[in-house]
Amino acid sequence: MKLGELRLVLVFVHGLLAIAGTILFILSIKYQIDANKENSALLKRLITAVNKNSRANRAFRGTCTMKSQRKWKEEEEEGYMDEEGRVEEGRVDEEEKDEDAA
Known part of the structure; x- marks a missing residue:
C-alpha cells in the first residue's frame, strides 16, 4: 500500500x-x-x-372556629402538642383539673 x-x-x-x-x-x-x-x-x-x-x-x-383555633395555638405554644398535632399523654389542662375538682 x-x-x-x-x-x-x-x-x-x-x-x-x-x-x-x-x-x-x-x-x-x-x-x-x-x-x-x-x-x-x-x-x-x-x-x-x-x-x-x-x-x-x-x-x-x-x-375551625376561632375559639378552637385559639386553643390549638395556645396548646402548641405551651408544648401540650407534639409535632403531628396530637396532645401529649400525661398532660392535663388547668381547665380539666378545675372541671374534675368541681
Whole structure:
C-alpha cells in the first residue's frame, strides 16, 4: 500500500467517524429534549398536587372556629402538642383539673 492510498483511507475513516459523532450528538439532544418534556409534565403534576393540598389545608382552617383555633395555638405554644398535632399523654389542662375538682 502506498502512502497516498493510506492517507486516502484515513481521511475516509475520519469522515465516517465525524458523521457518526454528529448523528450521535443530534440523537442525544433529541433524547434530552424528550426527557425534559417528561420531567416538565411530572413537575406540573407535583405543583398541582401541592396547590390542591394547600387549598385543602386552608379550607380545613376555615372550618375551625376561632375559639378552637385559639386553643390549638395556645396548646402548641405551651408544648401540650407534639409535632403531628396530637396532645401529649400525661398532660392535663388547668381547665380539666378545675372541671374534675368541681
